[in-house]
Amino acid sequence: MNEKTPAKPEIAPVDFEYASSREATDLVEIDDSYGLWINGASRSPASKRYFSTINPATEEPLARIAEANERDVDRAVKAARKASDSWRRTPGKERAKYLFRIARMIQERAREFAVLETLDGGKPIKESRDFDIPLVAAYFFYYAGWADKLEYAFPGLKPEPLGVAGQVIPWNFPLLMMSWKVAPALATGNTVVLKPAETTSLTALAFARLTAEAGLPSGVFNVVTGAGPTGASLVAHPGVDKVAFTGSTAVGKAIQRSIAGSPKHLTLELGGKAPHVVFDDAPIDQAIEGVVNGIFFNQGHVCCAGSRLLVQESIADHFVDKLKRRLETLRVGDPLDKNTDVGAINSEAQLDKITELVDVGIEEGAGIYQPACELPDRGYFFKPTLFTGVSQSHRIAQEEIFGPVLSIMTFRTPAEAIEKANNTPYGLSAGVWTTKGSRILWMADRLKAGVVWANTYNKFDPASPFGGYQESGFGREGGKHGLLPYLSGVR
Ligand code: NAP
Numbered sequence: 088m089n090e091k092t093p094a095k096p097e098i099a100p101v102d103f104e105y106a107s108s109r110e111a112t113d114l115v116e117i118d119d120s121y122g123l124w125i126n127g128a129s130r131s132p133a134s135k136r137y138f139s140t141i142n143p144a145t146e147e148p149l150a151r152i153a154e155a156n157e158r159d160v161d162r163a164v165k166a167a168r169k170a171s172d173s174w175r176r177t178p179g180k181e182r183a184k185y186l187f188r189i190a191r192m193i194q195e196r197a198r199e200f201a202v203l204e205t206l207d208g209g210k211p212i213k214e215s216r217d218f219d220i221p222l223v224a225a226y227f228f229y230y231a232g233w234a235d236k237l238e239y240a241f242p243g244l245k246p247e248p249l250g251v252a253g254q255v256i257p258w259n260f261p262l263l264m265m266s267w268k269v270a271p272a273l274a275t276g277n278t279v280v281l282k283p284a285e286t287t288s289l290t291a292l293a294f295a296r297l298t299a300e301a302g303l304p305s306g307v308f309n310v311v312t313g314a315g316p317t318g319a320s321l322v323a324h325p326g327v328d329k330v331a332f333t334g335s336t337a338v339g340k341a342i343q344r345s346i347a348g349s350p351k352h353l354t355l356e357l358g359g360k361a362p363h364v365v366f367d368d369a370p371i372d373q374a375i376e377g378v379v380n381g382i383f384f385n386q387g388h389v390c391c392a393g394s395r396l397l398v399q400e401s402i403a404d405h406f407v408d409k410l411k412r413r414l415e416t417l418r419v420g421d422p423l424d425k426n427t428d429v430g431a432i433n434s435e436a437q438l439d440k441i442t443e444l445v446d447v448g449i450e451e452g453a454g455i456y457q458p459a460c461e462l463p464d465r466g467y468f469f470k471p472t473l474f475t476g477v478s479q480s481h482r483i484a485q486e487e488i489f490g491p492v493l494s495i496m497t498f499r500t501p502a503e504a505i506e507k508a509n510n511t512p513y514g515l516s517a518g519v520w521t522t523k524g525s526r527i528l529w530m531a532d533r534l535k536a537g538v539v540w541a542n543t544y545n546k547f548d549p550a551s552p553f554g555g556y557q558e559s560g561f562g563r564e565g566g567k568h569g570l571l572p573y574l575s576g577v578r
């Protein structure tokens with residue numbers, strides 16, 4: 088964590104080079120227009136409607152994408168239902184072969200997927216290259232490994248697939264969130280209808296083509312593109328047995344209400360407002376890098392972002408000074424530039440939301456600090472931002488900003504750190520920096536968070552479950568736990 092790069096994955100990075108961002112865009116082929124992916128092929132939408140997806144770093148349109156209405160969703164669910172009988176009876180070791188093949192093909196096409204993810208969503212290429220895409224392949228490899236071992240995973244029980252999974256994902260890690268859902272669903276013998284986010288559907292559609300090339304039987308994986316109403320139709324469809332949702336707490340609650348009383352199974356991965364706690368004995372330089380990674384990785388569009396820094400009072404001034412100096416070195420701009428640390432905000436709507444909450448922070452009396460970096464003239468960008476003098480009741484200390492904005496508070500004792508850290512409706516993740524092992528364990532016992540990172544942040548591994556408490560949702564993705572939401576007969 089000593090390096091300047093905010094994200095340092097333990098998974099092998101993708102090996103590729105290009106000279107300029109123009110050359111990078113030549114690495115991918117983008118069609119003018121995309122249909123819905125239903126029953127193994129691209130189909131024109133019954134809705135006859137299309138929306139356009141743009142590059143948020145330039146505001147230029149990239150492609151037109153079909154918008155699925157209720158009839159389209161119905162077609163996709165029926166295709167998934169039809170494919171379900173033979174897919175669930177396909178022996179686990181055969182299902183594994185498809186998933187291993189898919190994982191290898193993602194690795195082979197990592198350049199294309201990384202550039203496409205960055206073009207459509209705005210994240211820095213070094214993140215899509217070294218974090219997202221290698222992890223996507225890793226999740227497919229990992230769940231491929233479980234496909235023929237389910238009876239060993241749940242000894243004495245009879246694991247059975249649920250049937251058709253309707254999966255709705257957000258725009259911050261499009262392919263990665265897809266892999267967290269699709270890999271375990273297919274490994275356990277379920278078929279899938281996926282609804283990607285409106286602003287970032289291109290990689291899911293590219294993945295759909297890849298599944299056909301991998302020989303995955305038609306109907307096992309389907310994609311319905313569109314906005315919120317398409318997601319709502321999918322969730323409401325009576326042919327869906329399992330709903331898996333990642334997104335905002337507000338939409339998650341609406342989904343839970345809408346399917347209450349139905350036999351549908353549900354998992355919700357929602358928002359967060361993670362505390363990042365730094366004690367006075369912490370290795371300061373590493374902690375600075377951890378805090379920077381925690382909030383500026385992917386422009387802060389991260390559900391588990393360390394968006395509240397709690398720093399021990401005795402080192403607070405020194406720590407915040409160092410943090411400000413470090414912010415001056417962050418490079419904000421062209422996401423395709425390999426040296427960019429902070430890329431484009433995903434959409435104009437998200438930029439407006441961040442701007443609005445930052446204005447609220449100023450009005451509430453917190454002190455704002457932004458480095459003197461210049462932002463590109465076009466595209467959606469926001470300067471890395473710190474707020475000092477934040478009190479717990481401030482909206483910027485309570486609400487998820489989902490942007491590159493850190494709210495800083497102080498504490499004196501470990502008990503006070505816990506009290507402040509747990510003072511939100513969320514409970515997704517937390518970070519602790521200290522050299523005392525006993526203190527790490529003491530904190531981990533008391534922090535209300537699904538994941539607690541110690542002396543590191545934003546580390547992911549397919550074998551490790553991820554998920555929340557309270558308003559951050561329920562159910563786990565990753566690890567053996569990630570199989571449970573897609574199986575009956577395992578409890
Ligand atoms: P969002 O507005 O809730 O959207 C998530 C997905 O749901 C999108 O595909 C969206 O479609 C769709 N959708 C919207 N309204 C719907 C409805 N009524 N019924 C069904 N689907 C509907 O969230 P977002 O702004 O995209 O994503 C940011 C949020 O996701 C943050 O709160 C973040 O913390 C959370 N998140 C959580 C995790 C986790 O693992 N816990 C991971 C990543 C993100 P459109 O966008 O196309 O309109």
Ligand code: MG
Pocket residue numbers: 140141142143206207208286287
């Ligand atoms: Mg886009």
